[in-house]
Amino acid sequence: MKELLAQRVLTNDTSDLDEIFKNSANPANISFAGGFPDQHLFPAAELQQAYRDAIETTGPSLFQYASTQGLPALRQKLADRMRSHASVDVTADDILLTQGGQQAIDLVAKLLLNHGDAMVVEGPTYMGALAAFDTYEPTYYEVPVDNHGMDIKVLRQTLKAHPEIKLIYTVPDFHNPTGTTLSAKRRQAMVALANQYNVIILEDSPYRDLRYSGQALPAIKHYDTEGRVIFISSFSKILSPALRTGWLVASPTLMTQLIGLKSAIDVQSPNITLAAINTYLDQHDIDQHIATINQAYREKRDAMLSALDRYFPKNVTYTRPNGGFFIWVTLPTGIDAQQLLTDVVLPQAHVAYVPAACQFASRQVKNAFRLNFTSLDPVTITRGIQQLGQLLQTQVTPKPTATWTPAIQL
Amino acid sequence: MKELLAQRVLTNDTSDLDEIFKNSANPANISFAGGFPDQHLFPAAELQQAYRDAIETTGPSLFQYASTQGLPALRQKLADRMRSHASVDVTADDILLTQGGQQAIDLVAKLLLNHGDAMVVEGPTYMGALAAFDTYEPTYYEVPVDNHGMDIKVLRQTLKAHPEIKLIYTVPDFHNPTGTTLSAKRRQAMVALANQYNVIILEDSPYRDLRYSGQALPAIKHYDTEGRVIFISSFSKILSPALRTGWLVASPTLMTQLIGLKSAIDVQSPNITLAAINTYLDQHDIDQHIATINQAYREKRDAMLSALDRYFPKNVTYTRPNGGFFIWVTLPTGIDAQQLLTDVVLPQAHVAYVPAACQFASRQVKNAFRLNFTSLDPVTITRGIQQLGQLLQTQVTPKPTATWTPAIQL
Known part of the structure; x- marks a missing residue:
């Protein structure tokens, strides 16, 4: 067969x-x-309580179909957090809740990649992202990573040599697998290159809040002037992977299409889980x-x-x-x-x-x-x-x- | 952009x-x-209790990453149910837990459909399935539905005329949107045609247990002799759509590939939800x-x-x-x-x-x-x-x- x-x-x-x-x-x-x-x-006991209270407060309607974009109250909290923790100014409308960061990667790949389309990945990069991209059969261009993240000189040469490139995938904060962080200067330079060569940047940042030394940097999306940076993160590393809840930040044009794709893929994320996370954030200081x-x-x-x-x-x-x-x-x-x-x-x-x-x-x-x-x-x-x-x-x-x-x- | x-x-x-x-x-x-x-x-109160007890019993490990195929205990219960309620003899290994039935449809489309590949759908059919299939850009052949489900004569003519057809998508039980049910004779005939023309049947059956009159029929998968029927169903209609939990039954060859695809799409379904459903089924008679x-x-x-x-x-x-x-x-x-x-x-x-x-x-x-x-x-x-x-x-x-x-x- x-x-x-x-x-x-x-x-x-x-x-x-x-x-x-x-x-x-x-x-x-x-x-x-x-x-x-x-x-x-x-925080198992706290999450247990949050599930209980979320169901108690909302009642049976919590078990009904809900919106594809995801629980508005939780999206509002994430919009606030994007402002305070990543210097990214967005509203709840710019946020889509996803099945972990992984689904956000798959959604962006599905949004952009025709068979054979060209994209940039770091060398090395997150193997789960490669697994997601592989199913859309892109043409990869691999840009090396040094101690300050993706090598911007090589990126520039690559974009210049291959103007058909549509997408740059990067893990700028505590990169998977090398652990290095993209410098502020390179973040700005990457956005400038994306503007110049008409490319979308997928900024995958699940480790952003897990800093053990040094100073936090603004997200790449902070430098975005043309709505061409899609930011994704997740509760997997800061709360629990079994919640399977991540979020994606995108400009309105891209957001409309991404919601349509998510609807066709799995209708929506589980509202009970989203409400439990929202209740946890109401009851506890996640920071x-x-x-x-x-x-x-x-x-x-x-x-x-x-x-x-x-x-x-x-x-x-x-x-x-x-x-x-x-x-x-x-x-x-x-x-x-x-x-x-x-x-x-x-x-x-x-x-x-x-x-x-x-x-x-x-x-x-x-x-x-x-x-x-x-x-x-x-x-x-x-x-x-x-x-x-x-x-x-x-x-x-x-x-x-x-x-x-x-x-x-x- | x-x-x-x-x-x-x-x-x-x-x-x-x-x-x-x-x-x-x-x-x-x-x-x-x-x-x-x-x-x-x-059953909001019962599900609330089930979430609580599942977390209590398993402890913090419930919040960790788990298997892509999904909680073995729940898959075992579904295998038993497939035997008792659909006359389909399978084991827990033949079952994949998905984000509702919708993700199961998307997974099968991703497994089979290259751009332009030919498939059969009922006319009319479930519009969410069309949304999922559309993103793989297939060539559709539409076979009409009468009071006994898909018209098998037209199906036969279609398969004969278009030997490149790979997939038949059908909702045999209380069809969405017409409410009609495929007769037992047509189920057997459909499997015989699939064998003859080397086609996979996607049997989408979320309404199977919701029978208000008449006698239950075996699933199409019951008649499957060559592992070419993929059966999908869901807890959305019998328990709650917000659980976003469905299941897919497939033969080992297809299952291995489907697990790989699911892993690249969202790593796994939320283990907390799966454990809560499993606990609900332990504590209550779902029938x-x-x-x-x-x-x-x-x-x-x-x-x-x-x-x-x-x-x-x-x-x-x-x-x-x-x-x-x-x-x-x-x-x-x-x-x-x-x-x-x-x-x-x-x-x-x-x-x-x-x-x-x-x-x-x-x-x-x-x-x-x-x-x-x-x-x-x-x-x-x-x-x-x-x-x-x-x-x-x-x-x-x-x-x-x-x-x-x-x-x-x-």
């Missing part, structure tokens, strides 16, 4: 990734692979909750960085993020992180990470991997990095050269 | 429909337009709840049919469904139900319905409309149908012919 499947399905092979996550779910291993929040930090989780995540990040400093070989480099969920590790050229994982890291060090290749649209970079530091406790993090570091010492330390050295004649 | 939008968005104009629903939301009108359940029948709502919906259907019999002109015909949400009304040829709605029905009778055109892929049939009978109480239904019927008497009753009749010479 394979002949009946659409082309987008036949070209999309995620079996490698499935294998990695299957191995990382093995409790005998210490997994740094998944991008999971620490479940001990979920206080975020401060609590940031304190815990700062300790975890510091534990991982200390362990990396202590146990990793000197020819292995890694990023030092100011927030978010991830650290990016680069191995010496020539080492394939995926093969290393399967052949020695999992069986000998009992540690899992996400190898580089599946995080590049090009699939070409192999000597790197992503580590998550939020899901485990500092002691386990330290032990896992020690196990991984000690193994890497035997695998990536420069071996004695094979070149023959003539004996010195005495 | 319109030049940046994908073709699928530019060709998809739903503004007519938006206008209809905006007018029908006006509380001054009696709306038979929306396909809403009666909100007085939602007893369904019997209660069926009793209420039977009265509403009977009230509408009685009012139609009493107040509608004799040259207007309508279906007499054994279940579901809808009655289909056919006006004399030449009357445009949409124009009638805008020009006289809304302003003079203050009643709303869904005109035929947007419920046909061809948009060609105009002299019909859909009435919903579940959302309002019997008294309001009777009043609304009376108002509509009295207006139709003046609009569709054969007028004195305009032909000149010579005076009789005395």
Whole structure:
């Protein structure tokens, strides 16, 4: 029956990734692979109360069909938050509630991408975004990321060389997977380039509030003068992923179309969940909750960085993020992180990470991997990095050269 | 910025429909337009308790990321239900939990349809399905529906004439919008045709359990011998639409691909909601709840049919469904139900319905409309149908012919 499947399905092979996550779910291993929040930090009792009170207050009408755009009261709170926390001036009408940030990515891809259309992604980038984009079969242009985010010089050259590019996808805050943050100067430059080359920017910022050091920057959308930046974020990392609730900010023209697409995809998001989140925000100061989780995540990040400093070989480099969920590790050229994982890291060090290749649209970079530091406790993090570091010492330390050295004649 | 939008968005104009629903939301009108359940029948207190107990029992881990396929315990209950209520023998592995039935339709479209691919829809059909399919830009073949569901003779001719057809979309039980049910003989014939012409059948059955008279039939999937029937249903009509929870039953080959697509679209459905539904099903006999709502919906259907019999002109015909949400009304040829709605029905009778055109892929049939009978109480239904019927008497009753009749010479 394979002949009946659409082309987008036949070209999309995620079996490698499935294998990695299957191995990382093995409790005998210490997994740094998944991008999971620490479940001990979920405000479970508060959310339980919020569900109860939301149903109590609204009554049976809460269980009826509701608007596709999503609960107005919650959209209003998010509009206020966009102003106070991201320097973005919008109203509730500019916000669409989505099934997590992931659905927002899928919606924007569906809005813009015909088969073969050109778009820019970071190299590396969020693998879930690649999975979403892949189903629209775009032509990717990969722009590298350095310690200040996407390389704007390369972006400029790319846009100039390929005026058919429609979309730039970027994770500017504590980038998945490298943890780096796009500088304010580059944010401005990116918007200027988008204006110049008639491109839409998709600013994916689920980690924005999870800052453990340094100063917050305005969102890219803050610099938007022509309504061409679509901003997306999510409650997954700051409240709970199981709520499956994210939001998208877009200009009115794009919003009308996005609501139409969302309606055709799943009619609307679950109103009970949206009302529970809205009630939680009425009853609690989410910034206080975020401060609590940031304190815990700062300790975890510091534990991982200390362990990396202590146990990793000197020819292995890694990023030092100011927030978010991830650290990016680069191995010496020539080492394939995926093969290393399967052949020695999992069986000998009992540690899992996400190898580089599946995080590049090009699939070409192999000597790197992503580590998550939020899901485990500092002691386990330290032990896992020690196990991984000690193994890497035997695998990536420069071996004695094979070149023959003539004996010195005495 | 319109030049940046994908073709699928530019060709998809739903503004007519938006206008209809905006007018029908006006509380001054009696709306038979929306396909809403009666909100007085939602088991709100029981669901409130179920949310509470699900969170209590599972604890904080309920708020973490979970599997894309969805809560195993709930899938097991649905597998059991498929066996007992639809004569379909499947396991929990054959079931995928989705964001309502709508997402299941979108997933199957995404699985199968390349741009231009050929598929069969009923004429008329569920307009939300057309909205979902439209975004994949298929070539539609429209097969008419009679009192026993899709016309199998026309289906056979269509499949023979167009061997490139990949997919048949059908609502076999209390069809949206006509309310008719596909006979057992036609179900078998449809599967035989799908086998013969290598086609997949998408069996969309959200109204299956809402039977008010007559005997239940096995699902089309019951007759499936080659794993080519995908069955979908939903909790929206039997429990609550705001739960946004549906399910899809597919053979293993298709299931693997569908899970991959769902993961790229929204990662997974909200685990808290799935756990709450599962807890509700543990604590209550849903069949007893369904019997209660069926009793209420039977009265509403009977009230509408009685009012139609009493107040509608004799040259207007309508279906007499054994279940579901809808009655289909056919006006004399030449009357445009949409124009009638805008020009006289809304302003003079203050009643709303869904005109035929947007419920046909061809948009060609105009002299019909859909009435919903579940959302309002019997008294309001009777009043609304009376108002509509009295207006139709003046609009569709054969007028004195305009032909000149010579005076009789005395």
